[in-house]
Amino acid sequence: MLHAKIIDVTKEKIDLAKAQKFIASSKCGASIYFVGTVRDQNNDKKVTGITYDSHDALVIKSFKEIYKQAETKFKFSNIAVFIEHIKGYVALGETSIIIAVACKHRSQAYEFSRYVIEEIKKRTPIWKKEHYEGEDSKWLKGNPLIDQNQLK
Amino acid sequence: MKIKLELFGASRDFSNKDYLEFNLKEKSSIKDLRTEILNFVENKFKGNSNYKKLVQSSAFCSEENNIVSDEYKITKEQNIGIIPPIGGG
Numbered sequence: 355m356l357h358a359k360i361i362d363v364t365k366e367k368i369d370l371a372k373a374q375k376f377i378a379s380s381k382c383g384a385s386i387y388f389v390g391t392v393r394d395q396n397n398d399k400k401v402t403g404i405t406y407d408s409h410d411a412l413v414i415k416s417f418k419e420i421y422k423q424a425e426t427k428f429k430f431s432n433i434a435v436f437i438e439h440i441k442g443y444v445a446l447g448e449t450s451i452i453i454a455v456a457c458k459h460r461s462q463a464y465e466f467s468r469y470v471i472e473e474i475k476k477r478t479p480i481w482k483k484e485h486y487e488g489e490d491s492k493w494l495k496g497n498p499l500i501d502q503n504q505l506k
Numbered sequence: 507m508k509i510k511l512e513l514f515g516a517s518r519d520f521s522n523k524d525y526l527e528f529n530l531k532e533k534s535s536i537k538d539l540r541t542e543i544l545n546f547v548e549n550k551f552k553g554n555s556n557y558k559k560l561v562q563s564s565a566f567c568s569e570e571n572n573i574v575s576d577e578y579k580i581t582k583e584q585n586i587g588i589i590p591p592i593g594g595g
Contacts, residue, residue, distance in 0.1 A: 390595050406594065409514050409587055411571045439594060451595055471595060479567075480594025481515030493516035496593030499565040499573060 355434045358417035360410050363442035373454035377434040382456035384463040388471055390451040392444050396494075400487040403445045409479040413439065416478040424469050430462045437470065439480060507532055508583050509539060515590040516560055520546070530580060536566050537576040539586065565589040 357376050361368045370387065377385055392404050417437050425433070436454040444450050453470050457463040474480075476497055485491045511526045520526060528542045540561060547557045567587035568574045580586070 407515050407518065408594070409512075409567060409589065412567055412573075412587075412589070415571055475593065475595050477592070478594055479514065479589050479592050481590065482593060493519070493590075494593055496515070496591035498563045498591040499589055500563070500575075 356418065356421045357436045357438075358414050358421070359438045360408055360413055360441050361438050363440055363444065368438050368440055368449050368452060370449075370452060370454075373436040373438070373452050376436045377454045377456035379432070379434055379456055381432040381458070382434065382463075383458055384460035385454065385456045386460075386463040386467040388451070388453040388455075388467050389449055390471075391449055392446050394446055396484060399484070399489060401446065401484055402487055403443055403485045404450065405443045405483040405485070405491075406440050406450060407481040407483070408439065408441045410441070412479045416474070420470055420473040420478075423473075424466055427469070428462065428466060430457050430466065433457050433462075433466060435466070435470065437474075439474075439478075507534065507580070509580065510585045511539070511543065512585055512587040514587060515592070517564065517588045517590050520550075520557070525585075534580050535576060536574055536578045536580070536586075539566070539580065540564075540576065543588070560590055561588075563591055 394401055421435055434456040438452050440450045453467055455463050455467040482494045483491055484494060507530050509528045509530055513520060513524055530538060543561050547554060551557050565573050567589050569584040
């Protein structure tokens with residue numbers, strides 16, 4: 355069971371309570387909540403906030419693929435997964451992503467949750483523009499989705 | 507054939523709008539589109555090397571929301587997304 359959504363900060367808020375409600379089940383004995391927040395430093399620069407950009411349709415497609423692949427890889431039964439990612443400006447300390455996973459056992463929940471966030475980092479089309487104190491904002495370098503060798 | 511290139515991430519710096527428009531010949535491919543964008547960077551941003559690298563390392567997304575290769579033939583007027591290197595979370 356999967357819930358996947360992009361939250362446009364100009365329209366709604368990301369909310370941990372929604373994740374708790376979605377994954378709640380008496381079939382599951384373990385729940386993991388991964389919450390990504392904006393931290394105050396990156397590469398020795400004082401960060402004041404991050405603007406997230408996303409290709410919404412591809413992001414949702416990617417979340418669904420990651421979930422399906424994790425299901426196939428781990429073969430756990432009775433899983434509930436909630437993934438929401440922010441789009442727009444997020445201030446220091448505020449939440450950018452919530453991944454909530456409920457499984458039968460704790461080892462399963464840890465494994466599944468870790469897999470989901472690592473795969474999102476590798477392949478989900480979301481971009482960050484960092485804002486700094488006293489310096490120009492900057493798009494962060496990321497992971498190319500194409501094989502550079504094919505262009506040679 | 508008119509192609510509307512939807513901008514994402516760092517490529518948003520290419521324009522004040524959310525997109526760029528290119529006129530491509532019939533039976534053009536993503537490779538041809540990439541070349542057109544590189545020409546645009548050459549002309550508008552005096553060949554800014556960071557922007558060129560960005561274009562060279564970007565993937566492209568079809569109107570059907572598939573990541574497509576350089577060989578992909580653009581057979582109709584459509585929106586295509588440029589997908590620079592990603593990194594959310």
